Amino acid sequence: MARQLDEQMAGRFPVGRRLRVLDVGMGRGTQALRLARAGHSVTGLEADARLLGAARESLSAEPEGIRERVRLIEGDGRDTGVHFLPGSFDVVLCHGVLMHVEEPDPMLAGLARMLAPGGLLSLLVRNADALAMGPGLCGDFAAALTALDSASYTDRLGRTVRADRLGALRTTLAGIAAPLHAWYGVRVFTDNVADALELPAGELDRVIALEDRAGRTDPYRSVAALLHLCGVRG
Template sequence: MVRQELVTRQLAEHLPPPPRRVLDVGCGQGTQALRLAARGDEVTALDASRELLDLLESRIEPGMRVRAIQAKAERLGELSEPASFDVVLCHGVLMYFDDPGPLIAAMARVLAPGGLLSLLVRNGDALALRPALMGDWREARLAFDDTRYVNRLGVAARADRLEELTGRLAELGLERREWYGVRVLSDAVPDDAPIPDTLDDLLTAEDRAGRTDPYRGVAPLIHLLCEKSES
């Protein structure tokens, strides 16, 4: 919940006025896709899970323009025409690709000139922090030299280092506009923890930390926003 609320706030500051053509790659249950559709955007939601897409479709309200497509993210290049979207979201997906290069290139291809790419990735520059906070010192030690890790679900994944990822995006004509840290202060809170009565304070503190150095540099997640060059 904290992650989704922070990403919504951060994204809103950079989006062009609606209506926009939006693609959500790996949309999951569609939290961001549905929020943008409710604001008047035309949204294409892509995910490999039929179960998650069914959940998304059950929450579509009258008047929302949402098209759900069941397909792996790797097929993006064959499913969409070049420059067919004004905004492309890819949140919590790149960490499951050993080589995210082809997917990044496909997203750059389908994004229109001047369009916005929103990426949410695991922060490879702060990978040791969570295991250290949990008292797993072996994993903390290994994290300094290896961007591979096992997430809370027990799934093998990988992290991205901000400057390396920014450089890779620049080679595709995607210039970094801004970046934020996400879940800087609450990452060690258990997933099943109840929502606190001081939720507004929590979100305000997280929002400030995600915009402020040095806090954002140690965030477990990085929200990176890039603009595609006009040329």
């Protein structure tokens, strides 16, 4: 997914430009630090104090030049207007957050307002149109049948959370003046693969190449576990 994001940023902004990035629900700060290392100015917003502490610890181990490019704030993505002025950022990331928001449209509208004209809104969401794929491929056909009529699922921590449909998000993005510019599938073949699985030498490269190509190709991207959507502020 990082490759997709970098591709969209490179295609939207001049080479070498240092961008103002807002990472909403940044978690432990992995993406924020990666972008700061690339030279961008990054603001991380995280409501979970434990995750925010982990991000601060990771940041403290970075060189001073990187630390000074990162600002970490405890806060909720639904309250961006409290912390920032409209148009303050060139890129807004909201990855793995919408599934925990019962009514996402107002939050998305707020995120779009944070973008300068031509700015990029990057979303990573659970694909509601593919919820039956995981249990179906694992042989749990009863769960797969139920998932066909559902827009919620149980995550790896046992929480019931919501998923999003591409068509609905396309409409929402158009309505908040950040129409969909590009979209990808994420975890087309690997959603049921354990995170700790160790692959033989060379196999990881093949898996990455497979996922990257499938995530850009119909019909495979449509049944990916996750969707990466990129909207552009008009």
